[in-house]
Amino acid sequence: MSAKPDLPEDFLSIADWPTAAIEAMLDRAVELKAMRRRGEQIAPLAGRSALMYFAKPSLRTFVSFQVAVTELGGNAVFLPPEQVQIGEREPTEDVARNLERFVHLIIARTYGHDLLETLARQARVPVINALSDLLHPCQAMADALTIREHGDLRRDLLVYVGDGNNVAHSLMNVAGVLGMQLVVCTPEGFEPDPAVTRRARELAAASGGEIRLGSDPVQAVKDAAFIYTDVWASMGQEDEADARRERFRPYQVNEDLVAAAPAAVRVLHCLPAHRGEEITAGVFESGRSLVFEQAENRLHAQKAVIEALMS
Ligand code: CP
Ligand code: NVA
Numbered sequence: 001m002s003a004k005p006d007l008p009e010d011f012l013s014i015a016d017w018p019t020a021a022i023e024a025m026l027d028r029a030v031e032l033k034a035m036r037r038r039g040e041q042i043a044p045l046a047g048r049s050a051l052m053y054f055a056k057p058s059l060r061t062f063v064s065f066q067v068a069v070t071e072l073g074g075n076a077v078f079l080p081p082e083q084v085q086i087g088e089r090e091p092t093e094d095v096a097r098n099l100e101r102f103v104h105l106i107i108a109r110t111y112g113h114d115l116l117e118t119l120a121r122q123a124r125v126p127v128i129n130a131l132s133d134l135l136h137p138c139q140a141m142a143d144a145l146t147i148r149e150h151g152d153l154r155r156d157l158l159v160y161v162g163d164g165n166n167v168a169h170s171l172m173n174v175a176g177v178l179g180m181q182l183v184v185c186t187p188e189g190f191e192p193d194p195a196v197t198r199r200a201r202e203l204a205a206a207s208g209g210e211i212r213l214g215s216d217p218v219q220a221v222k223d224a225a226f227i228y229t230d231v232w233a234s235m236g237q238e239d240e241a242d243a244r245r246e247r248f249r250p251y252q253v254n255e256d257l258v259a260a261a262p263a264a265v266r267v268l269h270c271l272p273a274h275r276g277e278e279i280t281a282g283v284f285e286s287g288r289s290l291v292f293e294q295a296e297n298r299l300h301a302q303k304a305v306i307e308a309l310m311s
Pocket of ligand 1: 057058059060061062131139270271272
């Protein structure tokens with residue numbers, strides 16, 4: 001996430017935000033969720049437009065952002081990647097300097113994180129990361145909201161099992177900022193990015209949290225309140241899917257792994273899920289699974305993020 005109006009220019013990830021600001025967004029997300037249930041309407045984006053640029057497929061992020069902008073009284077404009085051909089028809093910098101003349105907010109899903117950063121640095125309007133190869137911050141905000149609703153955000157142990165990917169990176173960032181207890185358990189060679197890990201751990205040291213890495217899922221979930229998993233091959237890694245399937249098999253969130261955790265453990269997944277790969281159908285459909293609440297929370301968390309950036 002980045003913001004121009006009231007915040008320093010280098011606010012480029014959750015890790016760069018003050019704890020109080022992220023906590024305030026989660027508080028606001030809870031309020032916005034209750035207001036929506038009551039049918040209360042607000043329009044802080046009245047007369048303003050948000051540009052949605054998605055270079056990768058999306059269900060949850062695309063729909064929840066479009067609904068979020070609409071429910072905040074704004075107008076969402078969808079710009080298909082083939083229409084603008086960023087970097088081919090026109091340099092990213094020029095695209096950004098055009099978009100800022102028309103819209104008040106840019107929401108972008110990209111492959112390389114550098115494209116997002118260029119947009120964020122060039123456009124004098126806030127840019128929200130709707131997923132890049134490196135980070136998925138809005139997912140992590142919704143995840144923190146879900147954990148807060150179902151447990152104790154600072155005390156409960158969250159164990160991420162799988163690939164050290166964009167989702168893991170943003171979970172580490174949010175855990176570091178909010179003082180959460182997080183274990184990221186991956187096969188060797190698939191650990192999260194060392195720079196992201198270092199920074200998240202520095203934040204955790206200051207916030208009272210703890211972020212550990214591991215490679216033994218059964219050991220890792222022993223004290224887990226929440227087990228989280230994501231696909232083994234992310235968008236853009238389709239060529240590696242077969243090789244990864246073999247490598248990640250011991251990291252499947254299945255009935256045996258859940259049985260190794262405390263009886264009250266809950267299961268999270270950012271979705272889309274591949275049943276029979278990173279999670280079994282039985283665990284996915286079980287009463288432990290919070291995945292659709294987690295998906296709904298994308299909407300509420302993103303509304304709070306948009307409000308914070310646009311206020
Ligand atoms: N979790 C998530 O970002 O889903 P989509 O890819 O469908 O947006
Ligand atoms: N790690 C996955 C998350 C999808 C929401 C991906 O990037 O494809």
